Amino acid sequence: MMNRSFLAALSVTAAAVSLPAAAQFQKPEDAVKYRQSSMFVMGNHFGRIGAMVQGRVPYDAAVAAANAEVVSTMSRLPFAGFVEGTASTDKGKAKASIWTDRAKFDAGAKKMQEEVAKLLAAAKTNNLDNLKAAFGETGKTCKGCHDDYRNQ
Numbered sequence: 001m002m003n004r005s006f007l008a009a010l011s012v013t014a015a016a017v018s019l020p021a022a023a024q025f026q027k028p029e030d031a032v033k034y035r036q037s038s039m040f041v042m043g044n045h046f047g048r049i050g051a052m053v054q055g056r057v058p059y060d061a062a063v064a065a066a067n068a069e070v071v072s073t074m075s076r077l078p079f080a081g082f083v084e085g086t087a088s089t090d091k092g093k094a095k096a097s098i099w100t101d102r103a104k105f106d107a108g109a110k111k112m113q114e115e116v117a118k119l120l121a122a123a124k125t126n127n128l129d130n131l132k133a134a135f136g137e138t139g140k141t142c143k144g145c146h147d148d149y150r151n152q
């Protein structure tokens with residue numbers, strides 16, 4: 001039953017989702033922290049898959065798939081944190097070219113998300129060779145944007 005408070009709650013939710021990214025953060029540092037945190041968690045779980053791919057820990061298909069699920073979820077988060085005014089902040093390493101070259105940056109993000117989707121699919125095949133191949137392709141998309149858009 002769609003009562004008034006349900007509809008009010010729904011419209012609040014819709015507004016939160018459709019607000020510009022900048023409005024989700026109280027200050028620029030929060031946006032930087034958000035994107036760094038989400039990428040940190042993504043990298044951590046990607047790295048756990050890497051440890052299996054590289055034979056540093058035994059291959060366990062269920063563990064690989066669970067980690068790929070986290071990578072997949074996290075892969076959707078960082079980009080809301082790339083708001084204007086956060087280039088070269090004290091803590092951030094983002095290059096200003098992200099904002100002058102935003103379409104290319106966004107295309108790189110999309111490519112990464114597509115490869116992560118393939119990584120998740122590969123993880124679910126329970127086949128280490130599939131996982132290795134998808135891990136390599138995904139890693140290239142991480143590195144590509146880091147090379148272009150992250151200060152060392």
Ligand code: ASC
Pocket residue numbers: 043044046047050139140142143146
């Ligand atoms: C990782 C990680 C990255 C990528 C990149 C791949 O585990 O944190 O940024 O892989 O190093 O080349």
